[in-house]
Amino acid sequence: MQGNAELLNFIYQNSQMGVITIKQLLEFCEDANFRRQMQSQYDEYEAIHRAADQLLRQNGYDEKGIGALEKMKTYLMINMQTLTDKSSSHIAEMMTVGSTMGIIQALRNLRKYQDAEPAGRDLMQRLLKFEEKNVTEIKQFI
Numbered sequence: 001m002q003g004n005a006e007l008l009n010f011i012y013q014n015s016q017m018g019v020i021t022i023k024q025l026l027e028f029c030e031d032a033n034f035r036r037q038m039q040s041q042y043d044e045y046e047a048i049h050r051a052a053d054q055l056l057r058q059n060g061y062d063e064k065g066i067g068a069l070e071k072m073k074t075y076l077m078i079n080m081q082t083l084t085d086k087s088s089s090h091i092a093e094m095m096t097v098g099s100t101m102g103i104i105q106a107l108r109n110l111r112k113y114q115d116a117e118p119a120g121r122d123l124m125q126r127l128l129k130f131e132e133k134n135v136t137e138i139k140q141f142i
Contacts, residue, residue, distance in 0.1 A: 005059070007109055011120070015049035016049055017098075025095070026038055026039070034088045044130055078094075096139070102131040107128065110124055
C-alpha cells in the first residue's frame, strides 16, 4: 500500500530533520538546562528515526531521506537566524516553530493516511505527541 510508504517516509524525514537541526543548534546552546532539554529531544528524534527506518525496511519500502539541497538550505537558515541572536530564548523560539510545523504536518498525515497500517499510524501518533510535548516543555526557555 503506497500510503504506508508515504506515511513512514514522512516520519523518517521529519525525525531526520529534528536530528539534523538540534545537532546544529546544540553548538550554540550555553544554558545547561536548555542543553539537557535539547539533548533529550535529539535522543527521541533519533529513536523515532530508527523506528521509521526499521518499519520501512520490514515492509520492503525504500527510505527517502532529506536531500542534500534541503540539508544545506536548513544549515544555512539556522546559521542566518542565529547570526545576530544565539540566545536560548531565540533558539527555543526557533524550535517551537519547527515543532509546531511538525504538529500540523502530523495531523494532516494522520487524516490523509487513515487506512495506513497500525504500526505506521502508531509511530505517527508517537511523533505527534512528542512534538506537542516539545512545544510545551520548550516554553520555559523563551
